[in-house]
Amino acid sequence: MNRSAFDNPIDPVEYTALSAQEQERVIQLQQTVLEDVALGKDHIQVIEDICRLAESAVPDSVASCMLLNDDGASLYVLAAPSIPAPAIARLDGLRPGPGGGSCGNAVFRAQPVFVENTLTDPRWCDIRQIAVDFNINACWSMPIRTAGGKVIGSFALSSFEHRQPGIFHRKLLEISAHLIGIVLARQASEARIAYLASHDTLTGLPNRTLIRDRLEQAIARARHARGGGAVVFLDLDNFKLVNDTLGHTLGDALLAQTAERLGACLQQADSLGRQGGDEFLIVLADARTPEAISAQAERMLDAMQAPFRIDGHVVAASLSLGIAAFPADGADPDTLIRKADAAMYHAKDAGRNTYRFFTERMNHDSAEHLKLRTDMRRALDAHEFILHYQPQLDLARNAIVGVEALIRWPHPELGPIPPARFIPVAESCGAIVPIGEWVLREACRQAAAWDALGLPPLVMAVNLSAVQFRRGDLEATVERALADSGLAPERLELELTESILLQDTAHMLQLVQRLKALGVKLSIDDFGTGYSNLAYLRQLAVDRLKIDQSFVRDMTHNADNASIVRAVVQMAHSLHLRVLAEGVEDASVLDRLRAFGCDEAQGYHLARPMDAAACAAFVQQARPATASGI
Ligand code: C2E
Ligand code: MG
Ligand code: MG
Numbered sequence: 001m002n003r004s005a006f007d008n009p010i011d012p013v014e015y016t017a018l019s020a021q022e023q024e025r026v027i028q029l030q031q032t033v034l035e036d037v038a039l040g041k042d043h044i045q046v047i048e049d050i051c052r053l054a055e056s057a058v059p060d061s062v063a064s065c066m067l068l069n070d071d072g073a074s075l076y077v078l079a080a081p082s083i084p085a086p087a088i089a090r091l092d093g094l095r096p097g098p099g100g101g102s103c104g105n106a107v108f109r110a111q112p113v114f115v116e117n118t119l120t121d122p123r124w125c126d127i128r129q130i131a132v133d134f135n136i137n138a139c140w141s142m143p144i145r146t147a148g149g150k151v152i153g154s155f156a157l158s159s160f161e162h163r164q165p166g167i168f169h170r171k172l173l174e175i176s177a178h179l180i181g182i183v184l185a186r187q188a189s190e191a192r193i194a195y196l197a198s199h200d201t202l203t204g205l206p207n208r209t210l211i212r213d214r215l216e217q218a219i220a221r222a223r224h225a226r227g228g229g230a231v232v233f234l235d236l237d238n239f240k241l242v243n244d245t246l247g248h249t250l251g252d253a254l255l256a257q258t259a260e261r262l263g264a265c266l267q268q269a270d271s272l273g274r275q276g277g278d279e280f281l282i283v284l285a286d287a288r289t290p291e292a293i294s295a296q297a298e299r300m301l302d303a304m305q306a307p308f309r310i311d312g313h314v315v316a317a318s319l320s321l322g323i324a325a326f327p328a329d330g331a332d333p334d335t336l337i338r339k340a341d342a343a344m345y346h347a348k349d350a351g352r353n354t355y356r357f358f359t360e361r362m363n364h365d366s367a368e369h370l371k372l373r374t375d376m377r378r379a380l381d382a383h384e385f386i387l388h389y390q391p392q393l394d395l396a397r398n399a400i401v402g403v404e405a406l407i408r409w410p411h412p413e414l415g416p417i418p419p420a421r422f423i424p425v426a427e428s429c430g431a432i433v434p435i436g437e438w439v440l441r442e443a444c445r446q447a448a449a450w451d452a453l454g455l456p457p458l459v460m461a462v463n464l465s466a467v468q469f470r471r472g473d474l475e476a477t478v479e480r481a482l483a484d485s486g487l488a489p490e491r492l493e494l495e496l497t498e499s500i501l502l503q504d505t506a507h508m509l510q511l512v513q514r515l516k517a518l519g520v521k522l523s524i525d526d527f528g529t530g531y532s533n534l535a536y537l538r539q540l541a542v543d544r545l546k547i548d549q550s551f552v553r554d555m556t557h558n559a560d561n562a563s564i565v566r567a568v569v570q571m572a573h574s575l576h577l578r579v580l581a582e583g584v585e586d587a588s589v590l591d592r593l594r595a596f597g598c599d600e601a602q603g604y605h606l607a608r609p610m611d612a613a614a615c616a617a618f619v620q621q622a623r624p625a626t627a628s629g630i
Contacts, residue, residue, distance in 0.1 A: 022168040026175055029053045033179045043187040047079040047180050050155075054176050055082055058169060060160045065144070065180055066094065066103050067153035075103060075153065083158075087134045090127075099126035102141035103154040110151045112173065114140045117162050137162045142173040144181050155180055200274040202252055203259035211273025211281050215333045218285035219326055228287035231333075232297065233322040233340035234262070237352040239278035244466075244499045246313060253310045254317060261303040265296065281337065290325075290357065297321050297355040304353075320347040321355035329358050368414075372422055375411065376431045380438060385409055387442055388609035391618060392461070392580060392602045395594050400622050402459035402493065404602065405443040406609045407435070423465065432465045433472040439463075440477060444485035444492060446612055451487075455619055461493040463525065466500045475514050482518070489519030493544070497525050501540060509540070516541050523580070528564065538575040545572050549583020549603070556588045566596045573597065 018026070032053055036046040051063035064080035075094045077083075083091075094100055096108040105113040105123045115121045116138050118131040130136070141156040155177040157169070165173065198210040206214065218229050236242075236258060243251035255278060262272055262280060269285040284293065301319060308315045322344025330336045343358040350356065379385060389403040409417045426432040440462055447460040468474050482489055494515060501512065501524070516522060523544035524537060528551050537545070547568055551561045565581065572579045581593050584603030593601055607618055 018168050018171065022171075025053075025057045025168075026171060029057075029172070029175060030179065033183065037183070037186065043183050044079055046183050048081045050176050050179055050183075051079055051081050054155075054157060054172055057172055058157055058159070061157045063176070064091070064103075064156050064158065065153065066091070066107075066156070067144070067184075068096075068107065068151075075107065078153070084134075087130070090130050090133070094127065097126070098123065101127045101130070102139035102158075103156050106141035106143045106154040106156075107151055110143055112140070112142050112170070114165055116164050135160055138164075140165050140169065140173055142177040144177045144184070146181065147185055152181075152184070203256050203274050205259055205263075205280075206271060206273035208273065208275050208281070211271065211275070211283065212333050212337070214271045214273070214285075215281075215283045215336065218283050219331060219333065219336075221285070222287070222326060223331070228326055228328070230284040230293055230323055230325040231336045231340045232282040232284065232293075232355075233275070233324075233337065233344040234280040234282065234300070234319050235344050235348070236278040237318045237320055237348070239317075241499050242315060242317070246315070250310050250313060250315070254308055254315060257308050257310070258304070258317065258319075262300060265300045265303050267296070275337075281340075293323060293325075294355070297323065301353060301355070318353035320344050320352050322347055322358065323355060324358040369425060371414075372417070372425045373429050373431075376422065376426055376429070376435070379409065379411075380431075380434055384412070385435065385438065386611065387439065387446065388611055389446075389615040390602060390609040391607040391615065391622070392459075392600050393606050394600055395590075395598060400456070400458065400619050401600070402461055403615060403619075404461040404495070404609075405439060405446075405463070407439055407463075427465055427467045430467065430471060432467045436465060436468045437472070437477050437481075440481040441484065444481040444487045447491055448485040448487045450616055450619075453616065455616060456623065457491060458619065459491055459493050459521065460487070461495050461523065463495045464500070466497065469500055469508060469511060474511060475518070478515060478518060478520065482520075490521065493521035493523055495523050495525040495546070496542075498527065498529070501537065501542075512540055526582075528568065534571050534575055534577070538577060542577065544578040544580060544600075546580045546582050546602075547598075552581045552583045552589060552593075552603070553585055555592055556586075562592060565593070565598070569596045569598050 029050065032049055033046060036049055041049075047065050051065065054063045055061055062080065062082040064083055065078045066075040067078045068074070069076055073095060075096065076092050077088045080088055080091075094104050096104045098105065098108065099122070100108060101118070101124050102113045102115045104126070113123065115123055118124045118136050118139055119128065124131055124139075131139075136158045138159040138161065139156055140159075141154045143151045144153040144155055145151055155173060157173060198207060199205065200207045205211075215231055222228050236254070239251065239254070242254060255274075259272070259274065259280070262282070266272055266282070267284075271283045271285070273281050273283075275281045284296075300321065304318050308317060322340045322342065324330065324336045324339035324343060326336055329339050339358040343356045346356040347354045386408050387405045388408050389405055391400045392402040392404065393399070394401040407419050407423075409419075409422055411417050423432065426435055443460050443462045447458065451457060464474075478492070478494070481487075482492065496512075500508070512522070521543045522541065523546055524542055525546050526548040527545040528548045534545075545568065547565055551564050551568075555562045555565055569579050578599045580600035580602060581589075581598050582602050584590055584593065584601045584605045586605050589603075590601060590605060607615075610618060
């Protein structure tokens, strides 16, 4: 019943029952199809050849191949080289069913249908007039199946005389239908391969190759018409964080939904493609004023405003856009994409969730990025990096109990470069591993040196990058830094970000456990900016949360932020975690934090980051001040 035409088209026993001449015809049919395919003939031409060969084997007959339309409810004539156009017009739209003639029945019943007399047979009741008008007296039809056995159409021989098929005729029909099934499956997979080669499977958008082609065409058309256009480079902000914390499946869903929202912002002549990862490209194929392009960019940013609902999560996402116009910014796809990309980074620098046009200024910036990258390795050997230390105050004891080590790079030519600028560069090129190792060693050495000077024992907090977790041997590095400096493990605190902890790889979690087993403390930096939940952090044996400064800074004016800080303190305490507030810039904030029961504070109001000598002096002079209160 379920037997597919692909399983065994020619039963060997029946085959030998054919005459030598009939066998020869069957072989000829197969060979013709093979040659056609080898010659790269169009699939319709191949099927027409099959029709002609079948007709030549059965005198006074015409062959036809009908396929189901996409809706599955009606058939259309794909090939029927000997049937006149008016007859084809009448057959098109035939509905499979018990009265739908031989083909309508073959598809409806999914089995061969041999009608000897079309003028009397009840299976022709719906289309009898066609038989009359075109002198069709008999009609034999064989279902065409996919490799999976699904019926997709029929192959038929219509005859001008009443007759029943013999074994040879049945074989001929079977083999023809089988070959057509194969030819169509080829054709389908070619189309599929062509589609896959040019489209991104996740979003269904043109991939980077196709969108580049479209850009090339748009540039050529613009050149011809003396017009213009633009290319927009889009990148999701903080996508890595979403991927790292909520998992790749959710990240993929976010990308797919973003593609949909962007698609809704396009105009007729625009095309959207996926450049790779979380990057998209839009080709604006007609000249628009900068104002019009800006307005469209704004619409795209607006389209991202509403949070995404994915698999029970509510995810906020935004985009950064870079725009390069042609011919002004370039006349070839590579230059334009590169410039739009540079402009996109400018949008990121400007705080994300915004757009920027390419200007020469951005060229300069990307050159600087490259310079930082090359200078960085040398800087380490040349001892250009230094550490500053920012004191941390225990609010209950009113005493400095720790310091955070913050790296500084006084560049010999460019002047001081803030870590927010060079750490991402170091992460992107891997230089963060040796730099991070140096920070750990230097911070431990300094803490031990202060002990030797008789300072009160301070906990030394060191920032870690996610890249140090993935590459390099972090555990051994920490162990060595402790051993070489002689600092007790509990005096070292490693600051992790939420994104590091929630990378759900077993490796990551084991590494955190092993670090913890060394006896060091762990804290979560910038808490509140990621997606972690407190109970999970508790399970990971984290000691302390550092509430991000964005919640703390304006706490006295922003009631929402104040209640967030209060809630974090309460929840953390219920899980026996300590809480430090970052970014304390004035006394009123400090008062509120005390009232909320926050354990520790750090910020410009208490002390700025300072070099080692200044920090030691600060800690020394703060000691007597402890009694009177800072
Ligand atoms: P972070 O770890 O959150 O460090 C706190 C940042 O806030 C420091 O910026 C500090 O100078 C600044 N800050 C402290 N108090 C206040 C305040 O009251 N108001 C304001 N507005 N800011 C305050 P900095 O030194 O520029 O460092 C920025 C970030 O760079 C750090 O953020 C950290 O993520 C990263 N970083 C710094 N040093 C290292 C390092 O050695 N390794 C790694 N991987 N990252 C580092
Ligand atoms: Mg930190
Ligand atoms: Mg922080």
